[in-house]
Amino acid sequence: MTTMIEASTLPESRSLPTARAPRRRRRRFSPEAVAIQLVLWVYAAISIVPLLTMIGNSFRTHFEIASDPWPIPTNPTVENYVNAWVRADFATYALNSVLITVASVLLSAVVSIPAAYALARWRFRGRGGLESLFMSGLLIPFMLAILPMFYLMDFLGLIDNPLSLILIYAANGIPFTIFILTAFFRQLPGELEEAALIDGASHLAVFWRVMLPLVRPAIATVLIFRFVPIWNDFLMPLVMLRSRDNYTLGVGLTTFFGEYQTDWASLFAGLVIATVPLLVLFIIATRQIIDGLTAGIGK
């Protein structure tokens, strides 16, 4: 056990000044260190146990949940998932959520990436003003415009049409995407585009073939980051969608909680279904998410 900890410390301690190492080793065996470790684990349990309870209960029957609060399934059943997925239309909701989220993240990226590039690399009149206009979008609470937005979508004939949500989410992502990507495009050396232009490449080719590939990691981070709030949003679909066939998981969940009020087991399964895609995303992209959350701090 001790050797395992030693081994796992190695790569970290290499980057630290050597003066710190002895102090750290002494602390590991002090009672204070043990107490703090304990507190850290207790808080980790507080973070994670409610979610494990949700998963555990989703595999139990309604009767088991009512009679025994301990959330470990003794005879795991998938009946709740069948209930939610088939009978309560979660299959439709999930498909709608996936389509709307992916389409709006992509649309947002497709319009924002060229704009970010132009704002970062080119000089033209009104560039500063345009950039501050887009940046103002980071602070404005656009949720407050929801009623005029509703009338706008009504005018465009897009009420109860997923396209209304795709347009709103895509527009909502523009300030953030431009904010992150202009910073990355600005860091690229000017010699690159000059060399390519001298070789006779067009501006479009320079953007597409030289500069774009260089910011690919930043684009990946932005896409992942936009995915989460769109997937989680529920106010917009609540307002813009009418028919069940178009519902997203969020709105579907609210009607589900109304109709299945007394079937606790299926409710837990519904919550898990709404959560799994994000957990999968988190597992695939833990590093990007943590790096993205802390971008620009402590560097």
Next chain:
Amino acid sequence: MTAKSTFDAKRPHPVVIAAFIIPAFVLFAVILLYPMAAALGFSLFEFKGGLNIVGFNWFQNFVVLFTQEPYVTQLPRAFAHNLAILVGTLILQNSIGLFLAVQLQRFGPLRRVFQVLYTTPYLVSPLVVGYLWTLLLSPTFGPVNAALRAVGLDALALPWLGDPKTALPVLILVSVWQWIGFPVLLYGAALAGQSPEIHEAASIDGASGWKRFVHITLPLLTPVIGTVSILTFIGAMESFTLPYAFGGATGSPAGATDVLSLLFFRESFHSGASNALGMSSAVATVLFLFILGGAVIARRLLGRYEENLT
């Protein structure tokens, strides 16, 4: 040659520039800026059902908002709840988050594992979080009350979300539970960026651990604490999904979880009044000025502090 190409590299043909900028600009302007401007403008008009304008009526909607029922009771109450959420989350997030981040800093190897565990609730949608805690705190079968009874705390096995006295504190705690990973990660990154030399020098000079924390770590962290606080402010003022999951659009029980955005939502879609658009726009304008004003002032104060620091 080089000079000319540099000139070209920065200034492509205007058509190329337009093609790069216009799609983003149009989408942003039509879908977001125009409705936002409309919401602010509509607050000065009276409507008779939907978009039909009766006429320009100056600040009449705001006068109604601040002097007539139900707004006179609901608006201050909702505002007080938002304020309680703000103060509660600010204190708990900053203290717990900072404590966890500092301790993780000292226990290097497991840091990543803990960070991931603490951040997991952040990835669950606030709606799912709200419904999950409704189930966990259920007075009939909720495991939380069962656990409290099991350790002899029967007196604490309360209908947490059904009682107007406890509903709002529970809402604050659940919201902190969900977002704690964010300050832990941000403070962790900021702490990792502090040069160990300063701390070494201070400890050679005889400064104790607590003194080093108060006089070195904390001042250096202030910009990040400020950033977290501004984001907490915006989040607390806009909080909608969690209160909706707990108490529906009316903030039950008895309006105990009613917040400004729920009030705004009801005014927009549930009021049925002919002047719904005018009144909801007035609420939106008040919220807009408050949130944007608060964020801008906070950012300016933070900027001044950072200037003094360097």
